Amino acid sequence: MHSIKSGLFWIGVGWCLAVALFLLYSHLLAAQAVQEGSIKGFRVQEVKFDEIMGGKKPVPKIPRGWRFVGVSAGENTNASNLWFQDGSGNIYVLQGFTGSGRFILDENVQKINAGK
Secondary structure, eight states: OHHHHHHHHHHHHHHHHHHHHHHHHHHHHHHHHHHTTEETTEEOOOOEEOOTTSSOOOOOOOOTTOEEEEEEEOSSTTEEEEEEEOTTSOEEEEEEEEETTEEEEEEEEEEEOOOO
């Protein structure tokens, strides 16, 4: 009886390991597709800062340590707020709007400091 329980245990461990490896492999494939600039069936375009009032601006980059929290409606029509949180708990709000089929970011970032 003891060897049957031991065998079932190792079968369970094997299944868990197989599922974990499958999920890891799937995640790596998805990350590779995004890094290559294409997602199957879609054309990926970079989000830009608002350049209506001036010249060319650098493409915004979200810090790697920020975690996406959510999105909320902005003040105006077609406006959105993107909420992020850093590793220290600080909250950052990026405002943007859609126009001509593109999402445009405001270059000003608002910050809510985390309490200590």
